[in-house]
Amino acid sequence: MVIANNAIAQPCNYLLSGHVEDVDTNEKLVAATASIKETGKQIVTNEKGDFVFTALCAGEYTLLITHVSCDTVVKKIILTKDYHIDILMPHTRKVLGKVVVNAQKGTANTGFKKELSGRALEETKGLSLAEALSKINGITILQTGSTISKPVIHGLHSNRILTINNGVRQEGQQWGNEHAPEIDPFIADKLIVIKGVDELRYGSDAIGGVILVEAKPLRNKPGHAAEINNAYFANNRQYVFSGMFEQQLKKQPAFRFRVQGTYKKGANATTPNYRLNNTGSEEKNFSITTGWKKEKFNTEIFYSHFATKVGIFNGAHIGNLTDLLNAIVAKKPNDVFLGQNTYTIQRPYQDVSHDLLKSKSIFYSGEHKFTILLAGQFNHRKEFDIVRSSTNKNPQLDLSIYTITEDLSWEHQKINNFSGIAGVSMMQQDNSYNGRYFIPNYFAYSFGGYYIEKWSKHKWELQAGVRYDNKSINTTRLKFNADTINYDFNFSTFASSFNTVYKPTENWKLNTNISLASRAPYVNELLSDGIHHGTATYEKGDISLKPEHSINVSAGINYQHSSKNFSMDVLLYSNSINNFIYQQPMPNNPVLTIAGAFPLIAYKQTDAVLSGFDISALIKPLSALEWTSKFSFLYARNKILNDWLILMPANRLGNEITYNLKNGKKITNKYLSAEMMNVMQQNNVPSDANGKQDYKVPPAAYTLISMNASATMVVYKTSVTVSIGVRNLLNTAYRDYLNSMRYFTDEMGRNISIRLKIQL
Amino acid sequence: MKKHLLKVAMGILISGALITSCKKETVEEPNEEEVITTMKLSFVPVGGGSTLTYQFKDADGPGGAAPIQDEIVLAPSKSYNVTVQILNEIKTPAEDITIEVAAEADAHRFYYEPTAGSNIVVSGLNNDANSVPVGITGTWATGAIATGKLKVTLRHFGGTPPGKAIGDLVNSPKSSTDIEVEFNTKIQ
Numbered sequence: 001m002v003i004a005n006n007a008i009a010q011p012c013n014y015l016l017s018g019h020v021e022d023v024d025t026n027e028k029l030v031a032a033t034a035s036i037k038e039t040g041k042q043i044v045t046n047e048k049g050d051f052v053f054t055a056l057c058a059g060e061y062t063l064l065i066t067h068v069s070c071d072t073v074v075k076k077i078i079l080t081k082d083y084h085i086d087i088l089m090p091h092t093r094k095v096l097g098k099v100v101v102n103a104q105k106g107t108a109n110t111g112f113k114k115e116l117s118g119r120a121l122e123e124t125k126g127l128s129l130a131e132a133l134s135k136i137n138g139i140t141i142l143q144t145g146s147t148i149s150k151p152v153i154h155g156l157h158s159n160r161i162l163t164i165n166n167g168v169r170q171e172g173q174q175w176g177n178e179h180a181p182e183i184d185p186f187i188a189d190k191l192i193v194i195k196g197v198d199e200l201r202y203g204s205d206a207i208g209g210v211i212l213v214e215a216k217p218l219r220n221k222p223g224h225a226a227e228i229n230n231a232y233f234a235n236n237r238q239y240v241f242s243g244m245f246e247q248q249l250k251k252q253p254a255f256r257f258r259v260q261g262t263y264k265k266g267a268n269a270t271t272p273n274y275r276l277n278n279t280g281s282e283e284k285n286f287s288i289t290t291g292w293k294k295e296k297f298n299t300e301i302f303y304s305h306f307a308t309k310v311g312i313f314n315g316a317h318i319g320n321l322t323d324l325l326n327a328i329v330a331k332k333p334n335d336v337f338l339g340q341n342t343y344t345i346q347r348p349y350q351d352v353s354h355d356l357l358k359s360k361s362i363f364y365s366g367e368h369k370f371t372i373l374l375a376g377q378f379n380h381r382k383e384f385d386i387v388r389s390s391t392n393k394n395p396q397l398d399l400s401i402y403t404i405t406e407d408l409s410w411e412h413q414k415i416n417n418f419s420g421i422a423g424v425s426m427m428q429q430d431n432s433y434n435g436r437y438f439i440p441n442y443f444a445y446s447f448g449g450y451y452i453e454k455w456s457k458h459k460w461e462l463q464a465g466v467r468y469d470n471k472s473i474n475t476t477r478l479k480f481n482a483d484t485i486n487y488d489f490n491f492s493t494f495a496s497s498f499n500t501v502y503k504p505t506e507n508w509k510l511n512t513n514i515s516l517a518s519r520a521p522y523v524n525e526l527l528s529d530g531i532h533h534g535t536a537t538y539e540k541g542d543i544s545l546k547p548e549h550s551i552n553v554s555a556g557i558n559y560q561h562s563s564k565n566f567s568m569d570v571l572l573y574s575n576s577i578n579n580f581i582y583q584q585p586m587p588n589n590p591v592l593t594i595a596g597a598f599p600l601i602a603y604k605q606t607d608a609v610l611s612g613f614d615i616s617a618l619i620k621p622l623s624a625l626e627w628t629s630k631f632s633f634l635y636a637r638n639k640i641l642n643d644w645l646i647l648m649p650a651n652r653l654g655n656e657i658t659y660n661l662k663n664g665k666k667i668t669n670k671y672l673s674a675e676m677m678n679v680m681q682q683n684n685v686p687s688d689a690n691g692k693q694d695y696k697v698p699p700a701a702y703t704l705i706s707m708n709a710s711a712t713m714v715v716y717k718t719s720v721t722v723s724i725g726v727r728n729l730l731n732t733a734y735r736d737y738l739n740s741m742r743y744f745t746d747e748m749g750r751n752i753s754i755r756l757k758i759q760l
Numbered sequence: 761m762k763k764h765l766l767k768v769a770m771g772i773l774i775s776g777a778l779i780t781s782c783k784k785e786t787v788e789e790p791n792e793e794e795v796i797t798t799m800k801l802s803f804v805p806v807g808g809g810s811t812l813t814y815q816f817k818d819a820d821g822p823g824g825a826a827p828i829q830d831e832i833v834l835a836p837s838k839s840y841n842v843t844v845q846i847l848n849e850i851k852t853p854a855e856d857i858t859i860e861v862a863a864e865a866d867a868h869r870f871y872y873e874p875t876a877g878s879n880i881v882v883s884g885l886n887n888d889a890n891s892v893p894v895g896i897t898g899t900w901a902t903g904a905i906a907t908g909k910l911k912v913t914l915r916h917f918g919g920t921p922p923g924k925a926i927g928d929l930v931n932s933p934k935s936s937t938d939i940e941v942e943f944n945t946k947i948q
Contacts, residue, residue: 277919314918319937326931334933336919346920386918388868388938389860529823538823593822594796596940 012057012663015082020049020065022089029089032067037118038669040564059668060712060719060759065089076759078714112513112554112571113198114138117190119671123708123725125755126231126240126264129185133211136193137630138571138614140649143739144178146236146269146748147281147310148350151181152738153193154573155610155636155648156208159522163211164202166302168358171403171429172379175439175524177740182306182354182379184285186229186242186262189216195554195573196513197497200450200467201409201423204495205519207550207577218256218291218300219248226760235751236279237343238266254292261286267343268311271746272733274338278311280345299361306354311345313337316744317386317533320596324536327743328696351382351395367413371423377403385533398434403427420453425469431523437477438530439523440485446471461501469493471520475527487527491520491547511556521545525581525603531593535740538591538598539583545605550577565620572613580608582638582645585691599692607639610648626658636684643686646693650682650701650737669712669721677704682737699742702734710755721757726750795821796857798847799912799941801832803900806839816941821850832910832945834880840900842882844870844912846939861914862896867922868938870895871913871930878908878945892924907946914939 016036020029028049035042036053038061043051056079063075065087073087114136116124124132130141130149141149142157153161158177163170165183173179185191192212199206219225224247231240246258264283268275287304315337318324332338358375382395409423429444448469455462473489497515504510528541552575560567584604590597612634619627631653636645654677661670682698710723731750735742797819803812812834818827834840848855861868865888872882872895884899915935917924923934 314920315933317918317936319916320940322931322940323936326933330933334919336917336921336923336934386916386936388857388864388916390864531822540823591823592818592827594799594816594818594827594939594941595822595937598822 012055014056014058014079015052015054016056016061016063016077016079016085017050017052017083018063018065018085018087020045020051020067020087020089029067032065032089035064035066037062037064057663057668058665058714059663060714078717078719080714112195112511112556114193115190116192119710121188121191122710122721122723122755122757124185125229125242125757126233126238126753127185129181129183129188129191129213132185132188133191133193136191137616137654138612138632139193140632140652140738142177142647143736143741145276145279145313145316145739145741145745147266147279147312148178148180150174150177150179151211152649153195153209153211154575154612155634155645156575159205160208160519161211162199162202162206162209163213165213165356166215166304166358167360167373168356168375168377169202169405169427170354171377171405171427172352172354172401173381173399175522178312178350179352179381182308182352183213184262184283184287184304184306185213186244186285187215187260187287187304188213190214195552196515197452197454197463197465197499199515199517200452200465200495200497201421203425204448204467204469204493204517206495207517207519207548207552207575215289215302218258218289218293219246220256222248222250222253224248228756228758228760230756231753233266233751233753235748236266236269237341238264238281240264254294255290256293257288257290259286259288265343268340269748270341272731272749273746274332275341276313276315276333276745277337277340278314278346278349280343281308281310282343282345283308296364297362298364299359302356302358302360304354304356307352309345309349309351312348312350313741313745314346314348314386316741317348318536319533321536321598322596324695324743330744332746333744347384347386349384351384352380354379367415369411369413371407371409371411373405373407373409375403375405375407377401377405379403394435396436397438399431399439400433401429401431403429417457418453418455420451422449422451424449436530438528440475440477440487440527442473442475442523444471444473459503461499461503463499464497466496467494469495473523475523477527487543489520489526489543493518493520493547507560507562509556509558511554511558513552513554513556515550515552515554517550517552519548519550521547521581521603528603531595531598532601535601536598537583537585537601538593540600540602542603545581545603546579548577548579548581548605550575552576566618568615568617570613570615574609574611577608577610579605580638581605582608583693585693587691601693606641608637608645609639610634610636610645624660624662626660628654628656628658630654638686641686641690643690644684646686647738648682648684650698651680653678653680667711667713669710671708671710673708675706675708677706678702679704679736696743698737699735702732702736704732704734705729719759721755721759723755723757725753725755727753795848795850796846796939797821797849798845798854799939800845800847801912802843802845803834803840804842805835806841806899812840814943816943817849819849829941829943832943834900834902834945834947836879836902836905836947838902840902841897842900843897844895846914858896862894865894865896866890866892866924867917868894869915869917869924869928869935871915872898872900872910873913873930874910874945875908877906878910879903879906879947880908880910880945882910888924890924892926892928902947905947907944909942910945911942912939913937913941 020032032045034051045051061077065073130151133151134141140152143149195209199210226245229242242262244260248256262285266281269279285306289302291300315333355378360373363370379401381399383397385396406426411421427446432441450467452465475487477485495517499513502510526541532539554573557570583601586600589600614632616630633651636648656675658673681701706727708725712721733746798817800815814830814832816829846857874880881901885893885895886897888894916938917935
């Protein structure tokens with residue numbers, strides 16, 4: 001055991017020592033890795049299971065201990081003098097769980113995984129889930145103004161992405177471009193994007209990838225903790241207040257719980273030259289997690305409520321194609337839609353709520369682990385359009401969807417280098433509408449099963465998996481004369497994936513993957529029938545659509561120099577999607593309505609290919625200075641029409657420099673960072689030869705500069721982190737191709753933010 | 761403490777189960793959304809004569825069956841007092857949406873745009889409370905025998921306040937389109 005013996009405590013001269021044992025066997029754990037998150041230092045325990053960090057400053061540190069056959073242990077330590085800690089690692093369970101590890105640490109990584117956590121996630125506190133995810137290279141956002149955003153992975157979004165909220169597949173009205181994910185980002189401790197074999201656990205239809213919103217595990221130490229996050233954004237006077245309290249009972253340590261809530265309210269946002277009326281938003285969320293953990297049994301109940309009300313810029317109301325063409329000609333919106341600095345939200349707005357109740361139980365039996373996951377979800381989406389009569393209080397679009405899911409899984413421990421998981425999933429869903437027809441009422445039932453095995457030895461890691469799903473949909477549409485129109489559908493979808501990881505040396509990691517996925521058409525693609533006001537088109541579904549089939553081939557190269565002063569990550573991908581469902585303009589069949597003629601856009605199928613690469617590099621020219629550079633490129637073609645695909649994110653280059661200041665006696669984790677993001681113009685858009693799809697050329701390229709500064713203090717044993725940030729520092733007026741408001745308004749101007757995090 | 765929390769947890773579970781189980785299995789009548797099926801123009805000849813009506817009617821609303829549209833046939837060198845009416849004829853009895861437009865006249869405006877050579881002049885549109893035209897009524901004057909087109913547009917001013925002004929053109933960025941119908945016209 002290493003004990004400090006320096007008599008005079010100097011600043012930055014403290015020792016942090018520790019001893020690691022297996023909790024059950026008391027075996028001293030050799031070669032466990034102890035790392036300090038804040039400094040990045042890593043030490044491997046010696047044959048006695050000991051480690052020691054030297055020359056530490058006073059302050060708060062996060063100590064992570066990992067060992068091949070144990071769960072990771074995280075300890076928060078407030079260092080005011082030399083400190084020793086004994087760590088008991090949870091019992092060995094060599095099952096393949098969610099092995100979430102940071103690739104940069106050079107530890108095992110399964111498939112393709114990109115993660116946002118720690119400091120990078122902290123910098124996004126107060127932003128929406130999609131905005132936070134867009135920090136990850138290769139992920140962009142699809143927006144409706146500044147208040148509605150949804151993530152896009154390698155050009156794909158909505159039904160082609162699965163969002164897994166706390167282990168449960170999020171079921172709302174995710175098909176719409178202006179339907180943002182209904183999740184409070186403050187729940188997340190990590191946001192992870194996965195592609196490859198692990199997708200199969202969640203569905204056969206993850207053509208674009210899977211987003212995991214992972215909460216922090218419940219407290220594993222008797223006592224309690226609380227965290228308060230506040231943020232204020234000057235541009236739209238948005239304030240955010242989020243609080244969390246968690247406890248593990250001292251007398252009954254098996255019982256743990258956490259309560260968490262967020263309140264967020266923003267006023268109208270301003271562009272560099274004008275303020276946009278009715279762009280405010282409000283969000284009220286809370287969640288409760290309770291858990292009971294014994295050695296062989298572990299159960300958790302989670303409930304979350306999400307409610308949001310978001311205004312949509314009222315100068316963007318489009319009655320018909322003439323209106324759209326007029327709006328495109330105008331340099332800026334009319335003054336009657338500008339200039340109000342208020343929190344009031346008027347029509348048009350969305351009012352969306354999402355409730356999730358989940359129960360998850362895990363049983364251990366010998367080398368086997370069984371998980372039962374039951375979840376109920378209720379999503380209620382109301383869209384209030386501009387209406388003729390101010391006495392009309394009804395929403396124009398009103399969709400309620402109830403979903404119940406049952407998932408059972410079995411995992412087995414690593415035997416002869418194999419580990420595996422198999423499971424079955426079932427889902428029952430009921431959707432109903434009120435008001436304007438856009439999609440029908442329906443009942444949907446699905447069942448599916450999957451099996452994944454992983455084999456690893458020495459430098460190799462091979463994984464393979466298969467999944468089958470069957471989905472039945474019974475739809476009912478009510479016609480004006482009380483007749484109904486019923487359609488029934490049944491789709492079988494199959495998916496499989498194979499992944500190889502090869503690590504020739506400690507520095508290199510090569511990863512290749514081939515995945516087959518298939519996605520059944522969604523009801524909006526089959527049966528939508530109506531005017532889409534945002535684009536002034538008449539959208540019509542097609543009941544003869546068949547499932548999409550994708551073959552996705554990816555290759556990853558990861559290099560990390562032994563000094564850790566340089567690392568590089570390259571991902572190449574090519575996703576061929578047969579029967580790709582897209583919207584094709586039908587220029588010869590306009591739909592004549594009382595509001596004028598609307599171009600008809602029909603859902604069609606083609607063969608598409610989306611290829612591209614994401615590349616990122618990290619260089620540390622000095623120990624305190626870090627430069628990260630990332631570039632993402634996408635090439636998306638309609639192979640049958642031999643044309644580009646519409647609404648694909650433009651290529652972009654990001655550069656960020658971070659300077660970590662030396663820790664002081666009282667103030668730690670000080671850093672300054674500056675980021676420059678160059679978004680190119682999207683020139684690869686469909687030609688008018690096959691019918692006009694868009695009426696305005698994509699917006700010009702733009703460059704945004706953002707800055708952040710942060711520091712942590714310990715005040716009365718309480719850790720306080722203050723951060724100041726600014727986005728769009730130069731107050732650049734720009735528009736983005738993936739924002740449907742690009743026809744009408746500029747994007748948000750300079751936005752200065754201040755964040756305060758208090759950990760009690 | 762623990763028991764209390766367990767009770768809370770149980771309560772949540774049960775209420776959750778109730779939420780998910782008390783959904784109704786029947787297909788409810790959806791709250792009907794406003795649909796404009798019909799625009800009707802009534803022509804009362806100045807100085808006597810029988811009233812003429814011409815209409816644009818999309819009986820099942822947007823989509824579905826194609827709308828039916830009349831040709832406006834008027835006598836030469838005559839004046840007509842014209843009233844526009846917009847209806848939702850899906851409901852029985854038909855709902856007269858003109859009443860709502862009149863009630864919120866300061867946020868609405870009908871525009872009448874005859875093509876050159878149609879020999880129709882529209883004037884005398886009625887005003888809202890702010891003395892800005894709303895155009896539910898007006899006078900159509902015909903000239904010599906001709907054929908042409910006339911576009912009727914109802915614009916909705918969505919701002920708060922709507923800010924409708926006399927000079928606002930049909931394509932004013934302050935307003936958006938509720939109705940846009942182009943009639944063929946014939947003076948014979």
